[in-house]
Amino acid sequence: MNRQHFTRQWLAVAITAALATGAAYAQDANSSAQAPTKDSAPAKGQASDQKSAKTLDQVVVTGTSAAGGLKKIDASYSVVSVSAADIKMANPKSTADLLKVSPGMWPESTGGQTGANIEIAGFPGGGDAPFFTTQMMGSPLYGMPTLSFFETTSIFRLDDTVERAEILQGGPSVVYGDGQMGATANFILKQGTDVPSGSIGVTYGSEGLWRTDAFLGFKIADKWYGSIGGFYRDSDGVRSPGYSADKGGQFTATLSHDMDNGTLVFYARQLNDRNQFITPIPLIQRGSDNFSAYPGFDPLTDTYYSKDIQHVNLPGYPGGGTSANLANGRGAKFSFFGFNFDYDLGDGWNLSDKFLMNGGDADTNALFSGTNPASLTDELYNLGTDFGGFKLPPGSATATYVNGGGAVDPNQSVIHQGWWYIHKHLKNINNDFRLSKELFDGNTLTAGVYLAHYTDDDAWNLGNQMLMTNTPNARPIKVSYVGTDGKTYQLTDYQGLLDYGSYNITESGRSTNKAFYLSDSWRIDRWLIDASARIENQDSSLRVCNLTNQNLDGNPLTLYDNEVPVCNGTFATTDYNKTHTSWTVGVNYELADNMSVYARANKGAHFGDFDNALRGNTTGNTPPLQKVQNFEFGYKFQNKYVYADISAYHRQFSGLPYQPTNGEGVPVGSPLLYGSDSKGINMVGAVTPVENLKLQLVANYLDGHYSHYAACIPYVNQVTGNGCAYINGVQLQRQPKFRYMFTPSYTMPFSWGDVMAFVTYTHVGPHTQDQTGLQQLGTYYTLDFGIVADIQKTWELRLQGTNITNQLGLTESNSRIFGSAAGAGGVILARPLEGREVNFQVKYKF
Template sequence: MKHLLLAAAAACALASAQGAAAQDQGTDVEELVVTARAGTAEQRRVEASYAITALSEEALRLQSPPSVAEVLKNVPGFWVEASGGVGGANIRARGIPIEGYAAIALHEDGLPIQHDGGLGFLNTDFSGRFDETVERVEVVRGGPSSVFASYAPAGVVNLITRKGGDTFEGLIKGEVGDYGYARGDFWVGGPVAGFRMGLGGFYRKSDGVRDPGFTADEGGQIRFSVGRDFTGGSVDFNVKHVDDNTIFYLPIPLTFDADGDTAGIPGFDPNYGTLAGPETSRLALRTNRGPFDFDLTRGSDVKLTQYTVDSRFEIGGGWEVLEKFRYKTADLTRAGLFPNTPISAASRITQDLARAPAALGVVAGRLTYLDGAPFDIAGQNGTGLVMDAFVRQQDITLDEWINDLRLQRRIDVGGQSHDVALGVYFARAEETFRQEGAAVLIDVRENARPLELVGLNAAGQVVARFTENGVSRYGTQFNHAEGESTTWALYASDEWRITDKLRVDLGARWERIELSGRNERSATINLNQSPTFADDQAISGNGIFDPLDRDFDGMAGTIAVNYQFQPDIGVFARYTRAFRLPSLGDFLTNPTRTDPRTQKFNLAEAGLKIEQPSYRFYAVAFYSGFDSQSFTETRFDQATNAFVSRTEFASTDAWGLELEGLARPVEWFDFAFNATIQEPRLGDFIFNERVAKVAGACPAPTDVPTSGSDCLRPRDFSDNLQIRTPRVSGRFTPGLNLLDGRLRAELELQYYGKRYSDLANSLVIPAYHLWNAHVRYQINDQLTLYGYGTNLTNEIGLTEGNPRAGQFISGEAGARYYLARPELGRTFRVALLYRF
């Protein structure tokens, strides 16, 4: 693929004499929306009866976002965690507490990139890449998204790709950064033999902002499109291939300074450090099926090919047919080093000594590195800390067929008009899922190193080995499953224009999914392959498969009223009853879960829209009610050296206000902003915390005894704030346009308010802000220079805590050392764009 991209870029350069295109000055153009609606007539953004954010080609280029998540930071109402790298981001919209892209559909040219964007370790953003083949982005928040898309109660993100036009044109862009980053993009398109064609893509290589000691990101994407217009219609064909490896950053160890603020620990830079390193990059793991070679350098390894056919044609009588078909085949491997809470080496030794049989006579423990060098229990790396980190790898294959057939027409009746649409949606997915894992004892420093722990008798002899080549437990996780899903949906909509100013928009969707497959059971066994304790409790498949045969259905409906006081001033109000069906991932990645259910949402919004020559302003008030959200945690229990999973259900409510706008008081200065103010809270939620019995009795009178060694202590979490989501957030961007528009400079401030890492609201994630800068200088009609600076002040802004310490009640609340994932440190990049 690398050679193909380089050859295509060279071809573009040779063709540069055939034409030239003027540099986009970022001037205003009328924004027409195509996402989450069906209509024969064009509709401007200011006329839409729902909240939508549109990002132009030049707005995207001026930011040069490395991931889908970074783009979505432009959208009010969205809480975005982009600190993990290119893929695997957590996105939440309007206080709906569903992680990843499980409630927000990611589309490309109006079709899903992946039918279910939250398919269990396969977030749809792994399949989406930004490059110069993407022309613009439209993001719908709530509104009619659940009528026109599956798994989209919170919204739809639509990447609209570039197509060749009537003239030959193209571009080449080279970009470098101060963290070993190098990237090349290209695109060329135009008429060829009566067709419009386009070819483009990118290739990138990077050491990573948090350098793991090996290549963090390497790969790219290439896309080819061909299309033709004819009398009464058009047809377009598009093929995209992605071959890309990207690192997935995870939480790092942190502490507090003398003022109680977030700070790095000795030997670990909180802006640029990562626990992943060369000594944990490749490990040979024992299983009952033979050795498993873990390779951390693969990171998120995506190999994907996607074919799309998009056609439109008239069939007479004013009716128009839109037919979109997509087939995708994908292979994904995700390999990561997942950390656990740091503890003192002395405490860790004590825990393992307690597990040793008394007959061995173990009285002391000794820690060394794999090369035999001693580990200073009191002060190694300045702290004497160690942790059990988890090397985990998922191997997933996914084949999907998606088809959306729509029939639409405008009907004029009695001085009123109806833009009606009737659609049939079909999706079939075939997935295989396999997961392996192990625990590795490591020191706590950048590019951590594995440790060996042995037990000594009174004579100082080694009589017990608790690790093998750093592995403290083989088989910490195991999954093996395969399945298929078939989805059918019927939908209809009507944009009913009662007068020139008043319009009522209606929509409904019925959807059904049928699931089949099988999931291998697991058991904890002694592998008996090693003289150490590391293989004594391995979770492994037992060859018995549980069948899957389930089906679910749901119904969504929406109604909105839009009133245009003037062509550029309007208001709207909308109510939507949305749903989210269980998906294949709910069963394949969680074999013990038997209670997936159709989730239902009550959504309401009302907005004001103003577009004037010198300013634009959008304000939307919203409510999101969710009747049955599942909160699941997989917490590591250090005492038992095992994961403990738990799921609870609660209702949630969120009220909020979204603000978005642009003011241009003079030609040389403008100010853009978006902000969200919300109250995302739990409903009634009584959580039963497990506490240990003391002398055989429950420690508190209110505790409920169980048949085991613990008790259930009722905790009232009702009305607590949801985890991770800030009540106040915003993005503010003043910009200068100088030298007759040839120079554009922006200084961007991002602000995120205080949040909580757990539902008990016991562990605070502090508020933080980021400063970024973007500069564009147009050298001439063909050449443009760009400069980018991110996190200019090296803010240690925490985006999440440690989910493996407990998401109901965090085990790290009040701890001196804890884990969290900060924003990436300060970076600088420059790019040169050549148009022809």
């Protein structure tokens, strides 16, 4: 039995067990086993419904050393707490997409379920997620926040086992956990209950989605509780490739024990999910930021992916080649085990320990954009090699379809794209130990030690340019031609591949982080003052194989494999050992029981990762630490009618590296260093003018630009030609100047339950592709909706939809192109939003 089939069967058995056990409990407990009402207090061990409490009275556990957490009104930093109900209401397309509920967070959800680019206002990322950490139960999922072809939301899926998420930006996060200076999302799992409770739900989506979710929390023995749950789904995807775009599931279990003076929680999770990684498609650009459909391509639903290009053989893959499958996408097969232990030692002493061990594969099977499309004739004969052409002798070529044969029309629009395969095996173990002592009334000192050891073992096969039709669900093309010497040359192989990779490396990374931190918190009447410092060392080593070009088959007439870079048995090793001290100081003043103000300053650092600091550099010549200086001020208020959480910040960066690459993603030249300066405002607010009507707003404004690099940056551009650009004063890439989500909702009570209806209007302001600001991505809006009916507290019916008016909006253009990406005729490769998607769920709760 293969692993995929085994996992599918395991999930089915687990869900069935949850249902069977839940039904038995429901018979015994009758109505008392129903889910708690919105106004009821949860039983011991039961997942709390934070909707029942005032928002400012909610307790957050992220970014604080306080035993048992800290009320939001007392937190001198920006944190958004998202309940399980709020997560459902947001209808996120992925784990990363949920971050949109936090102002200033900008997750690009156009690439699919995984591999999101996550931007944070004022933190100049520009791709992947270097300034973002995913935590589960307070433990980081990996020692580094991002690697090439990996960011941590890729190994976490949302389902009914999640009680809530806490999203923290800046503030004290430079001291705790992994010392993330950007943003942290901490996902808290549901635990067992005194009164058994659970749910089973089935969802159908208009994109061909079928999904089953289940959860059960139960009592095992006195003060011992357990929970199990998970999901399984199969979806064609809004951009259907002709096979399952997203397929897989997740299983989670917890075991918790309440002691007289503390708690102990064990948790385990198994993830096996594969997801289509969506490639930019062609559009037409008019002016600087107006976009429309490319003829023959629906920008809302089409994709290049197809059954014709699904399976390939990649001879350039390290170790002698491999087969690969686009249906495996950019998914994850990961296992997790962790525990949290909190204990009151008495006499003002408290102990806390968080441990996580996890590991698995996070592979990538995907297309990556190259040059812009052109007619077959232009591609073969007219365009120069700098623009993706081949400059063959006029009339010399024969082009036929790989599958089904037949000559290709010379006027057919074609494109060549990289069929990339990256095998990534990751392991991680970390532990965060804290000991606190109340020194005197209101003053608590906390000392902590954070240790993490993690590894990365990769094999890359980048390049593999495949010639294909520039059409939805593309068809591969093979080409041969007769040279001026009368010999017949094979331009592509039998699959349509123009090469067997341009960067075929193995990579092995090992890293250990050691950090010690001290934090003192002092409550004086309505004042709460905290000061914290952290000293951290990262000791990393990376070994990458050296490459030598080889003619794989020894035949000079097969051009696709004449110069394939392969590992030659030697290796380049880079060591990285850096130490840095971070600190933060915060002051919170409670003006009244429902209102507070705060101010905070911090300085933090971003250590280098295996791919963006070590690979390609030598020991002692790695980039310097990226450093941030952050000042923020905030105001929080809540009464019967209004809730407001407003913060303003000033963030300055130094040591930001930019590594120029060619069209195949291979580094070119030395990295450049620059900085940035940003000011902005974040806001979360809600108004309840009358009973049952609620108006919610999530909004941010950003004035951010690059700084500290006065010279002109030369760049390679395969569409418009090479050039040079100044970046000082240019808007931070991929970050909207402003963004807001406005959600009016209304609840209609009936004798049998209630119905809530809502609409979310989202506006995204001007944003750009890269540091040059030359490629504008425009503005756009979307409309989402939801109708949720609760029937007798047992049944829930949910109808929700995203982008219901089919708006065309871009989050990214061709990331292989630096500068303007629009070529002849205004053709541009870009990632637009997916079109309308509607799903309906029936859930039974007990």
